[in-house]
Amino acid sequence: MTEYFPEVKKVKYEGPDSKNPLAFKYFDASEVVLGKTMAEHLRFASCYWHTFKNLGQDQFGGNTIIRNYNDSSDPMKVADMTLEAAFEFFTKIGVDFWCFHDRDIAPEADTLAETNKRLDTIVAKAKKLQADTGMKLLWGTTNAFSHRRFLAGAGTNPSPAIFAYAASQIKKAMEITKELGGEGYVFWGGREGYDTLLNTDLKMELDHLALLLQMAVDYKKKIGFKGQLYIEPKPKEPTKHQYDFDAGNCLAFLQKYDLVDYFKMNIEANHATLASHDFCHELAFCTANNFLGSVDANRGDLLLGWDTDQFPSNIYETTMAMYIILKSGGFTTGGLNFDAHVRRQSIDPVDLFYAHIGGMDVFARGLKNAAKMIEEKTFDKAVADRYKGWSEELGKNIESKKFGFEELEAYIIKNGEPKVQSGKQELLENYLNSYI
Numbered sequence: 070m071t072e073y074f075p076e077v078k079k080v081k082y083e084g085p086d087s088k089n090p091l092a093f094k095y096f097d098a099s100e101v102v103l104g105k106t107m108a109e110h111l112r113f114a115s116c117y118w119h120t121f122k123n124l125g126q127d128q129f130g131g132n133t134i135i136r137n138y139n140d141s142s143d144p145m146k147v148a149d150m151t152l153e154a155a156f157e158f159f160t161k162i163g164v165d166f167w168c169f170h171d172r173d174i175a176p177e178a179d180t181l182a183e184t185n186k187r188l189d190t191i192v193a194k195a196k197k198l199q200a201d202t203g204m205k206l207l208w209g210t211t212n213a214f215s216h217r218r219f220l221a222g223a224g225t226n227p228s229p230a231i232f233a234y235a236a237s238q239i240k241k242a243m244e245i246t247k248e249l250g251g252e253g254y255v256f257w258g259g260r261e262g263y264d265t266l267l268n269t270d271l272k273m274e275l276d277h278l279a280l281l282l283q284m285a286v287d288y289k290k291k292i293g294f295k296g297q298l299y300i301e302p303k304p305k306e307p308t309k310h311q312y313d314f315d316a317g318n319c320l321a322f323l324q325k326y327d328l329v330d331y332f333k334m335n336i337e338a339n340h341a342t343l344a345s346h347d348f349c350h351e352l353a354f355c356t357a358n359n360f361l362g363s364v365d366a367n368r369g370d371l372l373l374g375w376d377t378d379q380f381p382s383n384i385y386e387t388t389m390a391m392y393i394i395l396k397s398g399g400f401t402t403g404g405l406n407f408d409a410h411v412r413r414q415s416i417d418p419v420d421l422f423y424a425h426i427g428g429m430d431v432f433a434r435g436l437k438n439a440a441k442m443i444e445e446k447t448f449d450k451a452v453a454d455r456y457k458g459w460s461e462e463l464g465k466n467i468e469s470k471k472f473g474f475e476e477l478e479a480y481i482i483k484n485g486e487p488k489v490q491s492g493k494q495e496l497l498e499n500y501l502n503s504y505i
């Protein structure tokens with residue numbers, strides 16, 4: 070088979086003192102942390118769309134990146150070479166998982182039937198490459214937002230025929246995800262949202278989105294697909310008001326339409342910041358509601374305010390993220406998918422390796438810091454102390470509903486002004502710094 074990245078051999082762990090830019094300094098796949106290996110905790114995935122299909126285009130200019138696996142005028146030949154290049158990359162970088170959209174792996178043909186045939190060809194090859202390399206599919210998904218037909222959304226499209234097209238695409242994407250042993254399936258809203266109320270029936274669109282998700286739940290059962298379904302919230306872009314704004318909004322939506330038992334969240338760091346939250350808030354909201362599933366690990370640029378999909382590099386953020394994830398019991402079906410692309414100027418194939426090495430190392434450091442924070446219980450103790458009144462008599466009487474308004478008023482009249490306490494934020498931030 071052609072070697073597409075001949076300049077890189079398998080990337081190895083060499084430790085923090087290594088000066089080799091193509092080695093891990095912190096990610097040692099087999100190192101055991103809190104009873105599991107780093108690879109088992111972190112479950113890294115590389116994403117097909119950004120890593121292999123993004124060629125540096127932006128709003129102001131076309132592609133800047135030239136890849137040897139694109140060197141053919143036959144789109145299926147390109148798909149074939151790209152798949153081989155992808156599995157070579159996965160093996161050399163040492164991620165255990167990958168993720169794709171249907172349209173990333175096989176180009177669309179003139180009819181749905183032809184497109185599905187193309188998918189079958191590529192999926193058969195991917196299945197073989199998975200078996201040969203031990204790679205696993207973290208999740209599959211549908212691209213029902215790039216094609217012109219989806220200009221006004223997929224499930225929320227004003228046209229039932231376009232709803233039908235989206236449903237057909239999801240049906241096939243679920244089938245191939247199952248065929249590849251996918252551990253999950255993602256619904257990111259794409260163009261499920263609106264730009265102006267002047268042309269939008271908001272209630273109808275929400276009802277239809279729920280209908281589409283219900284159909285997916287039913288079909289999953291029908292074909293015996295065991296993977297976890299995820300919703301990936303994002304507040305804006307491409308539409309002005311995306312319906313899956315944030316985790317809180319998704320929870321309410323799923324509850325309203327009786328879908329809450331079938332979905333978990335796929336939280337993307339930069340989507341959280343676009344929603345004026347931060348990554349860790351979204352993670353914590355999900356773990357508090359027992360519906361964190363998986364993570365799209367990236368970062369945005371707070372000064373730009375759009376979805377820049379940069380590789381993670383912030384050690385504070387990965388430490389806190391891993392702290393929240395570990396405290397909730399860690400990933401089961403989910404993992405850390407690098408939904409990130411190299412910059413428009415990072416045109417060399419080796420830049421893909423530097424990007425992943427950086428992301429994997431910064432999460433490995435986050436994991437080790439978080440494990441230490443958990444072992445030493447520093448923050449657990451501070452939190453327990455702050456809420457200790459709730460394990461004393463008054464708190465118990467409130468929580469058990471023994472006390473209502475009248476008893477509480479009587480308590481205050483008897484005991485007078487309650488004491489207040491320091492939140493100790495600065496001290497706790499100093500403690501956090503000591504782990505970084």
Ligand code: XUL
Nearest residue numbers: 210257301337365376408
């Ligand atoms: C878009 C985004 C998508 C989803 C999958 O912002 O994050 O790549 O992760 O459709």
Ligand code: CO
Nearest residue numbers: 301337365408
């Ligand atoms: Co994403």
